[in-house]
Amino acid sequence: MSTITQQMRHQAEPLWQASFNHPFIKELVTGKLPMTEFRYYLKQDRFYLQNFATLHGKIAEQLTDPAIKQFLYAGATGLDDSEKEVRIEFFQQLAITPAEIKQTQIAPNAYNYVSHMYHELYVGSPRRACAALLPCYWLYNDLGKQLISNGSPVKLYQEFIETYNSPEFTEATNTMIAIVDQLGKDADPDEKAAMITAFVRSSYFELHFWEMAYEEQKW
Numbered sequence: 775m776s777t778i779t780q781q782m783r784h785q786a787e788p789l790w791q792a793s794f795n796h797p798f799i800k801e802l803v804t805g806k807l808p809m810t811e812f813r814y815y816l817k818q819d820r821f822y823l824q825n826f827a828t829l830h831g832k833i834a835e836q837l838t839d840p841a842i843k844q845f846l847y848a849g850a851t852g853l854d855d856s857e858k859e860v861r862i863e864f865f866q867q868l869a870i871t872p873a874e875i876k877q878t879q880i881a882p883n884a885y886n887y888v889s890h891m892y893h894e895l896y897v898g899s900p901r902r903a904c905a906a907l908l909p910c911y912w913l914y915n916d917l918g919k920q921l922i923s924n925g926s927p928v929k930l931y932q933e934f935i936e937t938y939n940s941p942e943f944t945e946a947t948n949t950m951i952a953i954v955d956q957l958g959k960d961a962d963p964d965e966k967a968a969m970i971t972a973f974v975r976s977s978y979f980e981l982h983f984w985e986m987a988y989e990e991q992k993w
């Protein structure tokens with residue numbers, strides 16, 4: 775019997791492959807990705823990561839397992855510190871000011887992705903919400919591992935790739951995979967199916983996050 779996370783990964787495979795092959799990712803590696811698009815990505819991702827952290831705390835409140843609660847509360851303070859630090863540095867280097875952030879309109883896909891995660895928690899369950907969070911860790915960790923062998927000639931893009939290949943990020947990813955497997959074990963069949971759907975939908979929004987930045991999506 776395969777684990778629930780193996781089933782999730784299997785069902786989301788075409789979406790993951792499309793992410794790996796997306797021009798945003800390809801051009802990140804060649805260095806051809808226009809900085810305006812990376813800048814756009816960072817501003818939208820700031821909104822995403824803020825809500826992602828908030829979600830960790832809200833999910834933790836609804837769960838009872840002490841080890842799971844502890845991991846999620848740590849995530850609520852802003853993912854792993856290396857990602858947070860790198861982002862602060864990027865914002866400084868690209869002169870993205872608080873005023874610019876304030877003026878940034880949240881784009882449709884970023885809004886939809888975040889809304890989906892809240893929906894999984896408040897209309898679904900904390901288990902489904904954990905499943906919805908998992909592609910965020912796992913897809914980026916897979917990308918980090920894949921892209922690191924080539925790296926990028928652009929320093930900023932190289933640093934971005936390195937963040938997701940770090941031992942800390944890999945450890946957080948593995949913990950999150952173990953948490954979802956644990957939560958899946960005592961879920962009934964309908965709940966299991968709903969967890970898988972939540973994961974696949976997040977994988978869809980991950981793919982479209984690249985597309986959103988690549989085309990500078992607007993309402």
Ligand SMILES: Cc1ncc(CO)c(N)n1
Nearest residue numbers: 819822823910911914983
């Ligand atoms: C949209 C998105 N997914 C995953 C990550 C990884 O933390 C991120 N920064 N942004």
